[in-house]
Amino acid sequence: MTKRIIAGSIAEEEAPYELSLRPRVLAEYIGQQSVKDNLDVAIQASLKRGEPLDHILLYGPPGLGKTTLASVIANEMSAHFRSTAGPLIQLKGDLTAILTNLEFGDVLFIDEIHRLQPNIEEILYPAMEDFKLDIGATTRAGLITAPLRSRFGMVHRLDFYSVPELEYIIRRSAEILTAPITGEGCHEIAKRCRGTPRVANRLLKRIRDFADVKGTGEITAPVARDALKLLDIDEQGFDDMDRKLLRAVIERFGGGPVGLNTIAAVLSEEIDAVEDIYEPYLLQIGFLQRTPRGRVATKFAYEHLGIPYRPPQAGLF
Numbered sequence: 001m002t003k004r005i006i007a008g009s010i011a012e013e014e015a016p017y018e019l020s021l022r023p024r025v026l027a028e029y030i031g032q033q034s035v036k037d038n039l040d041v042a043i044q045a046s047l048k049r050g051e052p053l054d055h056i057l058l059y060g061p062p063g064l065g066k067t068t069l070a071s072v073i074a075n076e077m078s079a080h081f082r083s084t085a086g087p088l089i090q091l092k093g094d095l096t097a098i099l100t101n102l103e104f105g106d107v108l109f110i111d112e113i114h115r116l117q118p119n120i121e122e123i124l125y126p127a128m129e130d131f132k133l134d135i136g137a138t139t140r141a142g143l144i145t146a147p148l149r150s151r152f153g154m155v156h157r158l159d160f161y162s163v164p165e166l167e168y169i170i171r172r173s174a175e176i177l178t179a180p181i182t183g184e185g186c187h188e189i190a191k192r193c194r195g196t197p198r199v200a201n202r203l204l205k206r207i208r209d210f211a212d213v214k215g216t217g218e219i220t221a222p223v224a225r226d227a228l229k230l231l232d233i234d235e236q237g238f239d240d241m242d243r244k245l246l247r248a249v250i251e252r253f254g255g256g257p258v259g260l261n262t263i264a265a266v267l268s269e270e271i272d273a274v275e276d277i278y279e280p281y282l283l284q285i286g287f288l289q290r291t292p293r294g295r296v297a298t299k300f301a302y303e304h305l306g307i308p309y310r311p312p313q314a315g316l317f
Protein backbone atom coordinates (compact mmCIF):
# COMPACT_ATOMS: atom_id res chain seq x y z
CA MET A 1 0.00 0.00 0.00
CA THR A 2 1.26 3.47 -0.77
CA LYS A 3 2.18 5.75 2.11
CA ARG A 4 -0.35 8.53 2.59
CA ILE A 5 0.04 11.74 4.48
CA ILE A 6 -3.63 11.46 5.39
CA ALA A 7 -3.48 7.82 6.46
CA GLY A 8 -5.21 7.22 9.77
CA SER A 9 -2.68 4.58 10.71
CA ILE A 10 0.54 5.45 12.45
CA ALA A 11 3.86 5.68 10.63
CA GLU A 12 6.81 4.17 12.51
CA GLU A 13 8.74 7.42 12.89
CA GLU A 14 5.72 9.12 14.45
CA ALA A 15 5.65 7.09 17.64
CA PRO A 16 7.83 9.41 19.77
CA TYR A 17 5.99 12.67 19.06
CA GLU A 18 2.61 10.99 19.19
CA LEU A 19 3.39 9.97 22.71
CA SER A 20 4.00 13.60 23.65
CA LEU A 21 0.66 14.68 22.17
CA ARG A 22 -1.34 11.86 23.69
CA PRO A 23 -3.87 12.91 26.36
CA ARG A 24 -3.27 11.24 29.74
CA VAL A 25 -6.55 11.74 31.58
CA LEU A 26 -10.19 11.62 30.58
CA ALA A 27 -10.55 15.40 30.93
CA GLU A 28 -7.86 15.93 28.26
CA TYR A 29 -9.46 13.41 25.95
CA ILE A 30 -11.56 15.52 23.57
CA GLY A 31 -14.86 14.39 22.03
CA GLN A 32 -16.42 10.90 22.00
CA GLN A 33 -18.70 12.33 24.66
CA SER A 34 -21.08 9.43 25.17
CA VAL A 35 -18.25 6.89 25.29
CA LYS A 36 -16.49 9.07 27.87
CA ASP A 37 -19.65 9.56 29.94
CA ASN A 38 -20.25 5.83 30.08
CA LEU A 39 -16.65 5.05 30.96
CA ASP A 40 -16.55 7.76 33.57
CA VAL A 41 -19.51 6.27 35.44
CA ALA A 42 -18.12 2.76 35.15
CA ILE A 43 -14.68 3.86 36.38
CA GLN A 44 -16.07 5.85 39.34
CA ALA A 45 -18.32 2.94 40.34
CA SER A 46 -15.56 0.39 40.14
CA LEU A 47 -13.15 2.58 42.13
CA LYS A 48 -15.81 3.22 44.76
CA ARG A 49 -16.58 -0.46 45.19
CA GLY A 50 -13.00 -1.60 44.77
CA GLU A 51 -14.20 -3.96 42.09
CA PRO A 52 -12.60 -4.52 38.70
CA LEU A 53 -13.94 -2.76 35.64
CA ASP A 54 -15.64 -4.81 32.93
CA HIS A 55 -13.53 -5.73 29.94
CA ILE A 56 -13.72 -3.13 27.20
CA LEU A 57 -13.72 -3.46 23.43
CA LEU A 58 -13.01 -0.29 21.43
CA TYR A 59 -13.50 -0.22 17.70
CA GLY A 60 -13.33 2.29 14.89
CA PRO A 61 -11.09 3.46 12.04
CA PRO A 62 -7.37 4.05 12.67
CA GLY A 63 -6.24 7.27 14.33
CA LEU A 64 -9.44 8.05 16.26
CA GLY A 65 -7.97 7.45 19.70
CA LYS A 66 -8.42 3.80 20.69
CA THR A 67 -4.91 3.30 22.05
CA THR A 68 -5.04 6.71 23.70
CA LEU A 69 -8.35 5.98 25.40
CA ALA A 70 -7.10 2.61 26.64
CA SER A 71 -4.10 4.24 28.31
CA VAL A 72 -6.32 7.01 29.71
CA ILE A 73 -8.54 4.37 31.32
CA ALA A 74 -5.50 2.72 32.90
CA ASN A 75 -4.38 6.12 34.25
CA GLU A 76 -7.81 6.85 35.66
CA MET A 77 -7.77 3.46 37.38
CA SER A 78 -4.18 4.08 38.59
CA ALA A 79 -3.37 0.75 36.99
CA HIS A 80 -0.31 -0.54 35.15
CA PHE A 81 -0.75 -0.44 31.41
CA ARG A 82 0.60 -3.37 29.43
CA SER A 83 0.19 -3.36 25.73
CA THR A 84 0.51 -5.92 22.96
CA ALA A 85 -1.09 -6.58 19.58
CA GLY A 86 -2.76 -9.51 17.84
CA PRO A 87 -0.08 -9.91 15.16
CA LEU A 88 2.71 -9.82 17.80
CA ILE A 89 1.38 -12.95 19.48
CA GLN A 90 2.45 -15.81 17.26
CA LEU A 91 2.74 -18.61 19.79
CA LYS A 92 0.57 -19.66 22.72
CA GLY A 93 3.60 -19.15 24.93
CA ASP A 94 3.79 -15.47 23.92
CA LEU A 95 0.38 -14.78 25.42
CA THR A 96 0.89 -17.06 28.42
CA ALA A 97 4.05 -15.14 29.29
CA ILE A 98 2.20 -11.84 29.15
CA LEU A 99 -0.72 -13.13 31.21
CA THR A 100 1.38 -14.65 33.98
CA ASN A 101 3.20 -11.35 34.40
CA LEU A 102 -0.02 -9.42 34.96
CA GLU A 103 -0.94 -8.46 38.49
CA PHE A 104 -4.29 -7.83 40.12
CA GLY A 105 -5.85 -4.72 38.64
CA ASP A 106 -3.44 -4.42 35.71
CA VAL A 107 -4.74 -3.31 32.33
CA LEU A 108 -3.83 -5.43 29.33
CA PHE A 109 -4.34 -3.66 26.02
CA ILE A 110 -4.53 -5.87 22.93
CA ASP A 111 -4.40 -3.86 19.72
CA GLU A 112 -5.72 -5.39 16.48
CA ILE A 113 -7.38 -8.04 18.59
CA HIS A 114 -9.22 -9.39 15.55
CA ARG A 115 -5.90 -10.75 14.37
CA LEU A 116 -5.41 -13.11 17.32
CA GLN A 117 -5.28 -16.68 16.08
CA PRO A 118 -8.27 -18.77 17.25
CA ASN A 119 -6.20 -21.26 19.25
CA ILE A 120 -4.43 -18.39 21.01
CA GLU A 121 -7.67 -16.54 21.60
CA GLU A 122 -8.84 -19.50 23.71
CA ILE A 123 -6.04 -18.90 26.20
CA LEU A 124 -7.42 -15.46 26.78
CA TYR A 125 -10.87 -16.66 27.86
CA PRO A 126 -10.01 -18.09 31.29
CA ALA A 127 -7.63 -15.18 31.90
CA MET A 128 -10.50 -12.76 31.36
CA GLU A 129 -12.23 -14.23 34.36
CA ASP A 130 -9.36 -13.05 36.60
CA PHE A 131 -9.32 -9.61 38.15
CA LYS A 132 -7.39 -7.98 35.38
CA LEU A 133 -8.81 -5.59 32.87
CA ASP A 134 -8.54 -6.46 29.23
CA ILE A 135 -9.06 -3.72 26.68
CA GLY A 136 -9.21 -4.84 23.08
CA ALA A 137 -9.02 -2.51 20.11
CA THR A 138 -9.88 -3.23 16.52
CA THR A 139 -10.62 -1.53 13.24
CA ARG A 140 -12.73 -4.54 12.26
CA ALA A 141 -15.36 -5.32 14.88
CA GLY A 142 -17.02 -7.64 12.35
CA LEU A 143 -14.01 -9.96 12.42
CA ILE A 144 -14.11 -10.60 16.16
CA THR A 145 -15.38 -14.06 17.01
CA ALA A 146 -18.66 -14.28 18.91
CA PRO A 147 -17.12 -16.03 21.97
CA LEU A 148 -14.48 -13.31 22.32
CA ARG A 149 -16.92 -10.47 21.77
CA SER A 150 -19.33 -11.83 24.34
CA ARG A 151 -16.60 -11.60 26.98
CA PHE A 152 -16.41 -7.83 26.72
CA GLY A 153 -18.88 -6.18 29.08
CA MET A 154 -18.49 -2.80 27.38
CA VAL A 155 -18.25 -2.33 23.63
CA HIS A 156 -17.70 1.20 22.34
CA ARG A 157 -17.38 2.55 18.85
CA LEU A 158 -15.28 5.65 18.30
CA ASP A 159 -16.60 8.11 15.74
CA PHE A 160 -14.96 10.65 13.48
CA TYR A 161 -14.50 14.00 15.27
CA SER A 162 -16.34 17.24 14.57
CA VAL A 163 -14.49 20.32 13.30
CA PRO A 164 -14.74 22.18 16.66
CA GLU A 165 -13.38 19.12 18.49
CA LEU A 166 -10.49 18.91 16.05
CA GLU A 167 -9.78 22.62 16.43
CA TYR A 168 -9.45 22.02 20.14
CA ILE A 169 -7.10 19.08 19.62
CA ILE A 170 -4.97 21.05 17.13
CA ARG A 171 -4.79 24.04 19.47
CA ARG A 172 -3.63 21.79 22.30
CA SER A 173 -1.04 20.02 20.13
CA ALA A 174 0.26 23.36 18.81
CA GLU A 175 0.77 24.48 22.39
CA ILE A 176 2.73 21.35 23.24
CA LEU A 177 4.84 21.79 20.08
CA THR A 178 5.13 25.56 20.83
CA ALA A 179 3.90 26.32 17.33
CA PRO A 180 2.13 29.68 17.00
CA ILE A 181 -1.22 29.23 15.27
CA THR A 182 -4.21 31.48 14.60
CA GLY A 183 -7.86 30.48 15.05
CA GLU A 184 -8.32 30.43 11.29
CA GLY A 185 -5.20 28.34 10.88
CA CYS A 186 -6.64 25.81 13.34
CA HIS A 187 -9.94 25.83 11.50
CA GLU A 188 -8.30 25.24 8.13
CA ILE A 189 -6.49 22.13 9.40
CA ALA A 190 -9.55 20.88 11.31
CA LYS A 191 -11.64 20.97 8.13
CA ARG A 192 -9.15 18.94 6.18
CA CYS A 193 -7.98 16.16 8.49
CA ARG A 194 -10.77 13.69 7.75
CA GLY A 195 -12.22 13.84 11.23
CA THR A 196 -9.10 12.07 12.54
CA PRO A 197 -6.87 13.40 15.36
CA ARG A 198 -3.80 11.51 14.15
CA VAL A 199 -4.12 13.14 10.73
CA ALA A 200 -4.72 16.54 12.38
CA ASN A 201 -1.50 16.23 14.36
CA ARG A 202 0.46 15.02 11.36
CA LEU A 203 -0.76 17.90 9.17
CA LEU A 204 0.00 20.34 11.97
CA LYS A 205 3.60 19.17 12.04
CA ARG A 206 4.02 19.41 8.28
CA ILE A 207 2.39 22.84 8.15
CA ARG A 208 4.56 24.05 11.00
CA ASP A 209 7.65 23.11 8.96
CA PHE A 210 6.22 24.99 6.01
CA ALA A 211 5.46 28.04 8.15
CA ASP A 212 9.00 28.04 9.54
CA VAL A 213 10.62 27.80 6.13
CA LYS A 214 8.31 29.84 3.94
CA GLY A 215 6.76 32.25 6.39
CA THR A 216 7.24 33.86 9.78
CA GLY A 217 6.61 30.64 11.67
CA GLU A 218 3.01 31.47 12.48
CA ILE A 219 0.40 29.06 11.15
CA THR A 220 -2.29 31.22 9.58
CA ALA A 221 -5.07 30.10 7.24
CA PRO A 222 -3.19 31.15 4.06
CA VAL A 223 -0.04 29.37 5.26
CA ALA A 224 -2.08 26.23 6.02
CA ARG A 225 -3.74 26.41 2.59
CA ASP A 226 -0.43 26.80 0.76
CA ALA A 227 1.16 23.97 2.71
CA LEU A 228 -1.79 21.65 2.07
CA LYS A 229 -1.65 22.50 -1.59
CA LEU A 230 1.99 21.47 -1.64
CA LEU A 231 0.99 18.21 0.04
CA ASP A 232 -1.68 17.72 -2.64
CA ILE A 233 -4.50 17.65 -0.12
CA ASP A 234 -7.66 19.33 -1.35
CA GLU A 235 -10.40 21.33 0.42
CA GLN A 236 -12.10 18.14 1.57
CA GLY A 237 -8.88 16.69 2.93
CA PHE A 238 -8.75 14.21 0.05
CA ASP A 239 -5.54 13.06 -1.52
CA ASP A 240 -4.93 11.55 -4.93
CA MET A 241 -6.15 8.14 -3.78
CA ASP A 242 -9.56 9.42 -2.69
CA ARG A 243 -10.02 11.28 -5.95
CA LYS A 244 -8.91 8.23 -7.92
CA LEU A 245 -11.44 6.09 -6.07
CA LEU A 246 -14.34 8.48 -6.64
CA ARG A 247 -13.35 9.09 -10.23
CA ALA A 248 -13.20 5.35 -10.90
CA VAL A 249 -16.69 4.80 -9.48
CA ILE A 250 -18.09 7.67 -11.53
CA GLU A 251 -16.23 7.38 -14.81
CA ARG A 252 -15.74 3.67 -15.13
CA PHE A 253 -18.90 2.40 -13.47
CA GLY A 254 -21.40 5.16 -14.18
CA GLY A 255 -21.47 6.21 -10.53
CA GLY A 256 -22.16 2.69 -9.29
CA PRO A 257 -23.34 0.53 -7.75
CA VAL A 258 -19.99 -1.17 -7.97
CA GLY A 259 -18.61 -3.92 -5.73
CA LEU A 260 -15.82 -3.38 -3.26
CA ASN A 261 -13.65 -6.01 -4.93
CA THR A 262 -13.99 -4.29 -8.30
CA ILE A 263 -12.99 -0.95 -6.78
CA ALA A 264 -10.01 -2.59 -5.11
CA ALA A 265 -8.93 -4.21 -8.38
CA VAL A 266 -9.16 -0.93 -10.32
CA LEU A 267 -7.04 0.83 -7.70
CA SER A 268 -4.60 -2.10 -7.39
CA GLU A 269 -5.30 -2.16 -3.67
CA GLU A 270 -6.38 -4.85 -1.26
CA ILE A 271 -10.08 -5.10 -0.48
CA ASP A 272 -9.33 -4.72 3.25
CA ALA A 273 -7.44 -1.50 2.62
CA VAL A 274 -10.32 -0.03 0.65
CA GLU A 275 -12.83 -1.07 3.28
CA ASP A 276 -10.82 -0.09 6.39
CA ILE A 277 -8.83 2.88 5.22
CA TYR A 278 -10.13 4.56 2.08
CA GLU A 279 -13.87 4.37 2.20
CA PRO A 280 -14.94 4.94 5.86
CA TYR A 281 -14.43 8.68 5.67
CA LEU A 282 -15.97 8.96 2.20
CA LEU A 283 -19.02 7.11 3.55
CA GLN A 284 -19.10 9.24 6.69
CA ILE A 285 -19.25 12.54 4.81
CA GLY A 286 -21.73 11.16 2.28
CA PHE A 287 -19.57 11.16 -0.85
CA LEU A 288 -20.03 7.44 -1.16
CA GLN A 289 -22.99 5.30 -0.21
CA ARG A 290 -23.16 1.64 0.66
CA THR A 291 -25.99 -0.26 -1.01
CA PRO A 292 -26.73 -3.99 -1.19
CA ARG A 293 -25.40 -3.98 -4.77
CA GLY A 294 -22.22 -2.08 -4.08
CA ARG A 295 -20.89 1.44 -3.60
CA VAL A 296 -22.58 4.44 -5.21
CA ALA A 297 -21.05 7.90 -5.74
CA THR A 298 -23.33 10.69 -4.52
CA LYS A 299 -23.97 14.11 -5.94
CA PHE A 300 -21.31 15.56 -3.60
CA ALA A 301 -18.66 13.38 -5.23
CA TYR A 302 -19.63 14.54 -8.72
CA GLU A 303 -19.64 18.17 -7.63
CA HIS A 304 -16.29 17.87 -5.94
CA LEU A 305 -14.69 16.44 -9.07
CA GLY A 306 -16.51 18.90 -11.34
CA ILE A 307 -18.41 16.17 -13.18
CA PRO A 308 -22.08 16.81 -14.13
CA TYR A 309 -24.31 14.69 -11.89
CA ARG A 310 -26.23 11.76 -13.33
CA PRO A 311 -28.36 9.86 -10.83
CA PRO A 312 -27.93 6.08 -10.78
CA GLN A 313 -30.35 4.37 -13.17
CA ALA A 314 -33.76 3.63 -11.68
CA GLY A 315 -34.37 0.05 -10.65
CA LEU A 316 -30.78 -0.58 -9.73
CA PHE A 317 -31.46 -0.46 -6.02
Ligand SMILES: Nc1ncnc2c1ncn2[C@@H]1O[C@H](COP(=O)(O)OP(=O)(O)O)[C@@H](O)[C@H]1O
Pocket residue numbers: 008009018019021022023028029030031032061062063064065066067068069169197198201
Ligand atom coordinates in the same frame (compact mmCIF):
# COMPACT_ATOMS: atom_id res chain seq x y z
N1 LIG B 1 -9.80 12.29 21.94
C1 LIG B 1 -8.58 12.78 21.65
N2 LIG B 1 -8.18 13.97 22.13
C2 LIG B 1 -6.97 14.45 21.82
N3 LIG B 1 -6.07 13.81 21.04
C3 LIG B 1 -6.41 12.62 20.54
C4 LIG B 1 -7.67 12.04 20.82
N4 LIG B 1 -7.73 10.84 20.21
C5 LIG B 1 -6.57 10.69 19.56
N5 LIG B 1 -5.75 11.75 19.76
C6 LIG B 1 -4.43 11.95 19.16
O1 LIG B 1 -4.34 11.14 17.99
C7 LIG B 1 -3.23 10.24 18.09
C8 LIG B 1 -3.68 8.89 17.59
O2 LIG B 1 -4.56 8.28 18.50
P1 LIG B 1 -4.52 6.70 18.79
O3 LIG B 1 -5.11 6.49 20.12
O4 LIG B 1 -3.13 6.18 18.62
O5 LIG B 1 -5.48 6.15 17.64
P2 LIG B 1 -5.89 4.65 17.31
O6 LIG B 1 -5.33 3.77 18.38
O7 LIG B 1 -7.39 4.65 17.28
O8 LIG B 1 -5.32 4.36 15.95
C9 LIG B 1 -2.80 10.25 19.55
O9 LIG B 1 -1.41 10.20 19.69
C10 LIG B 1 -3.33 11.55 20.09
O10 LIG B 1 -2.32 12.54 20.02
Ligand SMILES: [Mg+2]
Pocket residue numbers: 066067068111137
Ligand atom coordinates in the same frame (compact mmCIF):
# COMPACT_ATOMS: atom_id res chain seq x y z
MG1 LIG C 1 -3.85 2.36 18.08
